[in-house]
Amino acid sequence: MNLCKVLGTVTATAKHPAFAGRKLMVVQPLDDAMKPAGRSFLAIDHSSDAGAGDVVLVMREGNGVRQVLKDKSLPIRSLIVGVVDAVER
Amino acid sequence: MYLGKVIGTVVCERKYEGLEGKRFLVVQPLDHKGEKSGPPEVAVDTVSASPGTLVYLVSSREAALALDPTFVPVDSAIVGIVDSVDT
Numbered sequence: 001m002n003l004c005k006v007l008g009t010v011t012a013t014a015k016h017p018a019f020a021g022r023k024l025m026v027v028q029p030l031d032d033a034m035k036p037a038g039r040s041f042l043a044i045d046h047s048s049d050a051g052a053g054d055v056v057l058v059m060r061e062g063n064g065v066r067q068v069l070k071d072k073s074l075p076i077r078s079l080i081v082g083v084v085d086a087v088e089r
Numbered sequence: 090m091y092l093g094k095v096i097g098t099v100v101c102e103r104k105y106e107g108l109e110g111k112r113f114l115v116v117q118p119l120d121h122k123g124e125k126s127g128p129p130e131v132a133v134d135t136v137s138a139s140p141g142t143l144v145y146l147v148s149s150r151e152a153a154l155a156l157d158p159t160f161v162p163v164d165s166a167i168v169g170i171v172d173s174v175d176t
Contacts, residue, residue, distance in 0.1 A: 007121050008176030010092070010145060014136045015169035016155050024090075024145070024169075026121045026176055040121040042090040042145055052176070062151045075147050075155035075168060077090055 003030045003084060006054045010042060018074050025050065025080065027058055034087065043078040050083050057082035091126070092119045092171065095142045099131055107161035114138060114167065116146060121176050132165035143171040 004027035012024070023045040031037035034055070043058050046069060050056045059065065060078045068079060097115035104111075112134040120126045135155050138144050144167045146152075152166035153159050 008174060010169075010174050011172045012145065012169040013172055016135050016166075018155070019169055026092075026174060028121070039091075039126045042092065044090075062149065062154075073154055073159065075151040075153075075166065077147050077149060077151045 001081070002058050002060065003034070003087065004028055004043070004056055004058045005030055005036050006050050006052050006056055006080075007036075007040060008052050016075060018071075018076060019044075022046075022076075027056065027078075027080070030055065041078060043080050044076055045080045048080050048083045050080055055084040055087075056080045057084055090145055090147045090168075092121070092174070093117055093132070093144055093146050093167075094119055095138050095140050095144060095167070096129060097140060105162050107156075107158050108133075108163070111156065111163075112137075114140070116144065116165070116167065118146075119143075121174060130165050132167050133163050134167045136167055136170050138167050138170055143174075145169045145171055
């Protein structure tokens with residue numbers, strides 16, 4: 001799983017039925033200084049209600065997504081599974 | 090899952106079973122700023138995208154799950170046409 005910053009949202013009208021009604025966010029991984037680094041990608045926000053600027057925990061593994069969303073055939077690969085309050089090191 | 094722009098089409102008459110009738114498009118992966126992130130790739134289209142369209146894709150095993158039948162040799166699929174990206 002990755003710590004990522006939420007950059008914003010993606011809206012799409014024409015989409016695969018599996019994405020209907022789901023919130024799609026643009027996120028970017030954070031480096032060790034908690035600064036956005038690396039390639040941004042898209043993740044589904046299922047229940048965390050994350051918004052732009054939030055630091056979130058993103059899972060990037062399809063089987064985990066299908067387990068969380070309780071659907072064995074979902075073509076979804078990345079999911080926001082937590083909104084991070086603090087990272088202590 | 091990631092953003093991309095459709096930059097071409099692929100014609101491929103002989104293909105593996107299960108891929109009959111599927112449309113293959115060449116897609117340039119993009120980041121949130123619209124800048125290239127990696128080399129172009131070929132993706133199966135599930136949303137009737139056309140060249141020039143901003144789309145989003147899913148890769149790996151999940152790409153095949155976007156298709157019917159799902160047990161097909163595919164590792165990239167276009168699953169949405171982007172209306173807007175608000176960052």
